[in-house]
Amino acid sequence: MADVAQWCASRRLQLNADETEAIWIASRASLNKVKSQDCSLVMGAETVIPVDVVQNLGVYLDSELSMKQHVAKVASICFFHLRCLRQVRRRVGKDIAIRLVMAVTMDYCNSVLAGLPQSTLQPLQRVQNAAARLICDVPYHEHITTHLRELHWLKN
Numbered sequence: 001m002a003d004v005a006q007w008c009a010s011r012r013l014q015l016n017a018d019e020t021e022a023i024w025i026a027s028r029a030s031l032n033k034v035k036s037q038d039c040s041l042v043m044g045a046e047t048v049i050p051v052d053v054v055q056n057l058g059v060y061l062d063s064e065l066s067m068k069q070h071v072a073k074v075a076s077i078c079f080f081h082l083r084c085l086r087q088v089r090r091r092v093g094k095d096i097a098i099r100l101v102m103a104v105t106m107d108y109c110n111s112v113l114a115g116l117p118q119s120t121l122q123p124l125q126r127v128q129n130a131a132a133r134l135i136c137d138v139p140y141h142e143h144i145t146t147h148l149r150e151l152h153w154l155k156n
Contacts, residue, residue: 001048017044018046020046020048021051021054022041022050023050024050028064031063053069058109059109059112060073067120071116071121071123072123074123074127075123075126078105078124078127078131079130085098086134099135101131106127128148128153129144129148
């Protein structure tokens with residue numbers, strides 16, 4: 001931490017300990033060993049206590065890099081926007097509005113999700129299904145696969 005503070009000072013940058021977060025990234029077994037020790041970092045007169053999740057450029061990183069927190073947050077934001085669009089769908093072009101929400105929210109930094117297990121990505125699939133249902137006016141009990149293909153959201 002002293003090296004980081006010195007680097008910042010040499011470039012006339014101020015390191016704010018109140019807004020600094022620290023995270024230990026490791027396997028679950030290694031994290032359990034680390035949690036039994038005091039892993040806080042000292043920055044001058046301030047102490048930075050490690051957290052389990054940090055946000056950087058809109059991506060939520062957890063200590064195991066499982067990306068579950070990020071997927072949950074993105075799904076939550078998308079469902080919020082879909083609920084809002086459902087209320088005003090008669091006044092706006094819902095197809096364009098929904099595609100915009102999906103493109104802006106779901107596609108942002110989606111490369112960090114590459115290679116994740118399907119169980120982790122399942123909430124995003126539910127968002128996509130809900131968006132397709134809203135665009136195509138599909139009842140909940142009807143299959144959505146054909147509509148996803150029509151929207152080009154699934155491979156043919």
